[in-house]
Amino acid sequence: MLIRDARGDDWSGIWPFLREIVAAGETYCWPPDTSEEDARVWWMGKAGGRVFVAVDEAGSVLGTAELHPNQPAAGSHIANAGFMIAPSAAGRGIGRALAAHVLDEAAHDGYRAMQFNAVVETNAGAIALWQSLGFRILATVSEAFDSPTRGLVGLHIMHRMLGRSPS
C-alpha cells in the first residue's frame, strides 16, 4: 500500500466508495444523495486543502483523506480533516496508516493542532482510532446527528495538538 497526494484523476477511484459511505448516512453530515459533482467539490475543492489517497499495488484507491484549515485566517493554524475508507478494504489498517500520514503532513505544513467538529458518537471504530492517536473528546453536542438507524445521537468534537507525541 502506498499513501500519496491525490491527483485529479484519482476521483474516479474515490467516488464509488465515497458515494457508498455518504449514502449510508451514518458517519457524515452530507445529504445521502449528494451528487458526484457536489461530492467532488466538497472533498477535493476546499480552500487551502490537500487530498490524499491510499492505493494498492495495482493502483486501486482503498481510502482517501482531505486536510484543510478548520477556520479561515485567524483560525487557519488549526487543521481539520476527513477520512473515507472503502468498506471493501476495511480491517487492513488503512485508516490508521492514512491518519498517521495526514497527522505528519499537517504538522509539516505548520498546523498547530487538528480538530474534528462532528465525529458521530456511534462511530466507535473511528473514535477508538483517534483516541489511540492522541485525540481527546473536548465536548459532545447531544442530539446533533440524525442517524437513519438510531435517531438523534451526539457529535463529538475531538482535538489534539501537533508536533508533540501522542499523550
Next chain:
Amino acid sequence: MLIRDARGDDWSGIWPFLREIVAAGETYCWPPDTSEEDARVWWMGKAGGRVFVAVDEAGSVLGTAELHPNQPAAGSHIANAGFMIAPSAAGRGIGRALAAHVLDEAAHDGYRAMQFNAVVETNAGAIALWQSLGFRILATVSEAFDSPTRGLVGLHIMHRMLGRSPS
C-alpha cells in the same frame, strides 16, 4: 428600532460596519481584508440561511445577524448564527434584541439547538450576552484564534437548546 428579515438592498447598510469589524480581526476568523463580494456571499449567501437587520427609525442598519444550519443534512437541525453590531451603535441593546429575535426565529424554523463554533474567549461582552441567554460553554479550543493584539487565544464552543426557556 425594528428587527426584520434583510433584503438584498440592505447590504449597502451592512457592509460599512461589517468591514470595520472584520478588519479589526478580533472577533471573526475572516481575512481582515475580505473583499466586499466575498463578504456579501459569506454573510448573505449561506445554504439554507436567513439574514436579519436591526434598523432605526430613519432606516439605517444598526446591526445584522445571519442564521443557518451548523451542518448539512443529518446535522441540519442544529442552528449556527453570526452577529455584527455597528460599533457606532454599541451599548444600546441591539445585540441582545437581535439575539432574542434570532433565537425565536430559529425555534420557529424547527431548529432544536443553536451552536457557536468559534467565540473568541477575549470577546467578553458577547460571551456574557450568550450566557445570559442560556448558552453554555461546551468546550474551549486552546490557542485556536490568532488575535492581532493578544496572540493565540482560545475559541469557545457554545450551545443551547431551543424551544425551552433559558436555564
